[in-house]
Amino acid sequence: LPQMITHPSYKELLSKRKGISDTAIIVSTGPSLTKQLPLLKKYASKATIFCADSSYPILAKHGIKPDYVLSLERIPLTSEFFNNDFGEFDKDILFVLKSYVHPHTTKYLQKNNRNFMLVSTYASFINYLKLDDFGYFNMGFSVANMNFLLAIHLKHKNIVLIGQDLAYTKDGLSHTKDYSNLDKHEGHFQRDKNKYTTQAYGGNGKVESSFVWTLFRHNFEQDVANAKKNYYITTYNCTEGGARIEGTIEKPFLWAC
Template sequence: MPHVLLNKTFAQNLNAIFGVDQPLSVMLRQISKLVKFKSENKKLIFLPENELVYENFEAHFKEKKEYFDQNFAKHPVMFFYGLGNGVLLKYLLKNKKHKRIIVFESELELFYLALQELDLSKDIEQERLILFYTSNLNPAQFQTLFAYPDIETSLKTYNFHVQCEFYEKHYKNEIEKIHQELIEQIKFNFLKRGNDPLDSIIGIKNILINLPKMLRHGIFKAFLKQRFKQVKSAIIVSTGPSLSKQLPLLKKYANKASIMCADSAYPILAKNDIKPDFVFMLERTDFTAEFFNNDFKDFDEGILFILTSVVDKNATKYLEKNNRNYMIVSRPLLFAASLGLDEFGYLGAGHSVANMAYELAAALRHENIIFIGQDLA
């Protein structure tokens, strides 16, 4: 079996990989011999079946080069299964319009052989070339990958390219599995930004309407500093079917914790004379504002209503009508972030008002956080 040889190019590549993927760098350093692949006379050979990875690399490279130059020259992000001998990827990296090239490879030995021959260290360091060893993949890596702004904003141009027919023959199931995982992550990224353009327009309109009131009703960062670590426990109250059973116990312990309640739970707590410390509103719909269309007299004294800036204008109208104390924060959405009002804070990254309450409970460093009435959790 061919023995591993070390060279300057390989060392440079491994040092670059170590900075972004230490486990892969360590595994490559530990290879003592090659048993599945070898490179001979510039031909890449799959030893178990004495099969060429490329039947005719020159013809293959010419075909792929023309294909990508004609169809993908302006694509900022490209996904590949298979590193192969790395030559095609090295060529594509010359095009500075390709901001990221992401490669999934199942064979450590193919990493080794390509990294012996081609200096990819600068592109690896700059993360223009992102290499994944598929045996080490986990969901967190996919999430991190799609957090890169240039990847996140290029999802509509997604294509999953396979290096050559050798991979399609031997790794068909692996290719399909990774492709599906990428598709699921792309779907999630789209959905977390909203799936209804009209909904987004309503949110932007509400933000602009609520903006003057947000500027007049307190700075969220100052509030966090003031209330930081003041109370050990928090109880987050939602309106699931079990809430009615839990109200007597909640009333008993209400003075021992911060009571954080959803807008829909607020009238129920008022009816049962359980005063929350905070009431949250997340949604932009007009009917949600009706939870504040009431007058509980002195009960509201000392309660802070925390609203996201996308809520309907009636929410603040009803709060002001009865002199309730409120604060407006932004959801971490693109339009709100573009306003640059970071000191007024962000809440509501999750999909429910209970998530919003939890974000604040965690930010204030409550040691114990208890959910009640959250039956679908």
């Protein structure tokens, strides 16, 4: 709670940054991200970049500065994505955290004086304390869903997805090659094979997914439909791989740039 009230509020974020950019690019850590990094670096200044906590060290490695880094997990393993010091790279990046992330996350961010804020989903406790300015934000199941919803709240007109595979590659890779926890997913492809098959990006055959990715995909499809119907936002899936996300317009990333 002290961390929340001594940092900027969600209401303040919306009042200062709503509508300042038409296009948001949401960066996730699917296997296809590797091939998109050169283009992302070239055109980074033309859009607002939202990235997952797991993508943050990867973008830093390639010198691509995001505008926002989001995190919602409460496990210490996720906090390790922030156990680093990228120096000047972190200047002007805003780290947006769900209010109950693991304490190590805020500890690491404070250690290197990174700018962060804590945001709450609706909670009667927060409401009782009259801290409404620090919420409320329905964040979905994954950090990618959270990124998507923040992009909606900030009134972006176009949302571009990259690295959002939500599926294994043909050789069983679960994440981009720079992902620091690849070893934690060994054996998952064999575990999930033929259980969660879904239509591939571009409609070309089928791909292998997982139970969790299927939940994330369905969540995305609901959010994409809501964004289009209620906010007139167009969502482009420029992942160029992985699973098809119904309701998105599939385009090459170069086209979107």
